[in-house]
Amino acid sequence: MILDIYKDALEYSAKDWKTLVILGVMCLFSFLLLPVFLITGYNYRVINTAVHGIINGRDPLPDFEDLIDMFVDGVKVVIVQVMYLIVPVIVFVIFAIVAGHFNGGLSTALMIIGGLITFILIIVACLMSQMGLCHMAYNDGAFSKAFALSEIKEVIEEIGWSECLMTYLGLVIITVVIASVVSIIIGAIFTVFGISGFALGVNASGVFLLGAFINSIVSMFIVGPYLSIFNARSMGLLYTMQI
Template identity: 45%
Template sequence: MILDIYKDSLEYSLQEGKTLLKLGVMMFFSFLILPIFLVLGYYYRVLDTATHGMINGDDKLPKFDDLTSMFVDGLKVFLVKFIYLLIPCIIFLASLIIGGQISGLNNNVGSGVMFVGIIISIILAILFYFLSIMAVSNMVANNGSIKDAFDYKSIWKIISNVGWLRYIGFYLGLIIIITVISIIVGIILALIWITLGISGAFVSAFGLNIGLIIGLLITISVYLFLISPYLTIFESRAIGLIYEPLDGDD
């Protein structure tokens, strides 16, 4: 089933080049902050399609329109993920502050408090991260209800039904696929530059430094406007398909 999800998601993400470019433009302007929420909003829409769809179905890519609604959806995704990671961050900071104060009296005890606090915060951050992924899916599957994103009992049960090891293995598989695709694309682009002599032409025309900068900018542009949006859609589609609502849920 997991391999089918990967296959479906890889093919699904290739449906429409214009959508990839639009999403890529939003990613490019993410330094302005507001476009980040549009990217998350489109992530929401892909999740929505996937959680209500089926593997190897005929689902289409969501339209890139109604930006106000997409912005609000993106804000919801950000809010849920932020709250889930807030507790580990608080514990991390608290351990540093308390440990630092104790160190003034006993350095060994203070260092121990900081070490234990950091370990606990890392473990909780990993746990809450995996919970947040399914929490967002549960919110999206239930018509964007933020309340359902914090229905911990249902979310825990959903993950348990999938199987924790299977769920973690699935996500690690996503990371591996994304990493491999990124590396392969980078190698292909480098080979194209070398084979066609384009990099050499840039160097001859503009000098070594400018030529390398131009080649690097073009490579980054290809990744930013095509590969990165493709991988974002791939990830959200796969996560939506692994989500299995509890009996009685829509």
């Protein structure tokens, strides 16, 4: 079932390359902050489509319409994600403060333990926040449903904690692998061109700069948006497994 989710999401994310470019343009201007909420709002629409769909269905990519509503949804998404990360942050701060009162090995040990506990809590918090967003989308966008912990816990238990964690960690691995492989391939191509230029006695420093520029463009306008849709679609489909 997990592989079916990945397969569906990988294909779904590549349905319309114009959508990726539009999201890439938003990412380019994300320093203005407003586009950040539009991006997260669009990903929420992807989740909303997924939780009301089925694996290997024919769901279309969401349209870029009603931008005000998309912005509001994006703000809600960011608030939900931040709220769920508060506990791990507080735990890490507590360990850091306590460790600061000791010296040597004990201080280091406390920081390592605190770091490990925080890492585990972050994984759980991220999973809970994603399922919370799915729960919110399934309940017609009711913001309170994103924090209905008992209901979200029931959803996860119905799917299976191991299934949810494996799916989420798999998404992280797939995301890192795809982003790394694309970057490495582009880098390798321009490295070969650059070395060939040097071998021919040509100053090929511009080739390396061009390679870095193209790598950034591809990451921003294609790979990044593609992976964000892939992750949103996957989590939405995971949620449907308990329905």
